[in-house]
Amino acid sequence: VPARRVLEPFSDQRFRPLAVVVDNANGFPQSGFLEASAIYEFPIEGGLTRLMMIYDRIDPASVGPVRSARDYMVAAARSLDGILVHDGGAPSAMHAIASENLTTFNAFNRGELFARAGGRSAPYNLYSSGSGLRQAINTLRLEQVRSLRTQRYRPAEDAPAATAVQVRFSGAYLSGFSFNPALNHYRWQRNGQSAADANGQSVVVEAVLIARIVAQPIPGDPQGRLFVRLEEGEATLLIRGKRIEGRWREQNGVSFFANDGEQIDLAPFKHWVMFVPNWAQVTIE
Template identity: 30%
Template sequence: MKRIFSKGLVFNICIIASVIILLLSLLAGCGKKKVSVHSDPEINKVKQTEKEEHNNVTSFSSDNYICKLTGEVIYQKDEHQVIAVMINNEPGAIPQSSLNQAEYLYEALIEGGATRIMAIYHHTYPKKVGPIRSARPYFMQIAKSLNAYYVHCGGSPQAYRLFKQGYIPHIDAIYTGGGIFYRTFDRKAPHNLYSTMESLIKYFDKKGYKKQQGYKFYPLTDSVVNKYTSENSKVKIRFSGWYYVKYEYDPVKKAYKRFVKEKPHIDKETGVELFAKNLIILVAKYDTIKNDDKGRQEVDFSKGKGYLLQEGKTIPITYTFDIKNSFIMKDNDGKEIKLLKGKTWFEIVPQYGEIEIN
């Protein structure tokens, strides 16, 4: 028997079927795990980016921004040029400004029994650097070996002969207009000349000296592993009859606290004490330049012996120096030494100086 369905009936059946299918699909979904939009990695990534942009924060992997000189995390996205600044270390200039922000520091004897310090800056931006003093050829050699740009105020006749030959890119406060260097009124000249890292960077940028593509840095390590170590806690280094420095090992900081004679060496701006994670003592040959009216020194550090002090341990070393490789330092097995992550002080001591390690 043939059955005839009206159009209205067919329509109602379709509606009922659709409702049943919808209910079945909802029931089937009840057994599945809920997915929150907040667990979607792409959505979270967008939200995190929006949050960081709102807070004016640039997000980047710290592994990509490690200072090659110290192994420390760099919070500036771009490192600036390697800049070497000549720092006054005479009694009237102590304490200095921003030595605590330098990555490497080199101390060597000058005329009169005093020393001078060359501070190396690569990723810090101190607002006050100094007091700045004059150039000496042996500091210029080290700066050149680091592929650094050199900052000074004046220099010895020997230094100026090298500048005339184009030995190293440099800025001389004597021949540079205002806006880069300035003097303060709390000290007398020549112990009161300063600059800012921002001003120095802008100067070298303007001169076309951009960030160096190649520069010297030493292999780094997290701990001291060397069979030739001996224990130490105090070091005294005498450069001349009246000047010496001391270092005392701090087992909490795992670093060496620096003293000028018997007083802690501090940063003038912050009062922070100066520490060295690595203390390198290099014995060099000093001679007074013949017929020099000031008794200026010439220094031969082409090769020699010394000590590396790390984490309360002393490692005897030998070293060589050349312009392409700077100081290459090796232990008694002839293996190149590694530096701990942190600041490094180089003490270039005359052959007649006194070194006491206890």
């Protein structure tokens, strides 16, 4: 039997994506991983990262802590044709939203969609609910239900194995995943420890995309914020315990093309995209 890759037909109904900017520093453990179709992890100033949780299938009971946007997060949400959910943003992010006339749900002017949680201090205590956000999309008549018809990729048995990845974003932060073959998923490792959400549930995904980017501090920015161009670059896909090398491209969100030219659709899989800057150390084993 040839050890070939398999493509299974896959169809699903998807909604207009909610793209929620979520803290990944003092706001850990966060809410909203369980229902997310995808999670994007972006580098930010200070050697840390910030998450964008994307919902186009199941809306989260609770999501947060919601934090401020960066212009490259605005670009990622726009590429998804999603609605950005955020608590203000860097000047360049707010400029991008205004100049492109994007509809976003910003806690600064849509406070009714957000609530402060007790037992946590600001800015790590702002949450929203998927039902409220989805209702707001419908009220503005921005909902777009689409039929997803694609193929679910399964790598060849003889593809190179990879059961773990670690990305050292800085001396202050390490993010990674370890593969569980019995459950066929990747469990998030945060600073070297298995990470759980605010309800104590393990954070797991079916596929991890390591998308390499060029990032540099903005000259003269008092916070040391980063200039990041989300266009394309080298990438490694981890799926079913295998690794596939290729390139990523900002196209309807994030698209992945294996080195043999085949596009592998990530939409059928709950996936995590790590946008890895040039200075980060990546270890895949």
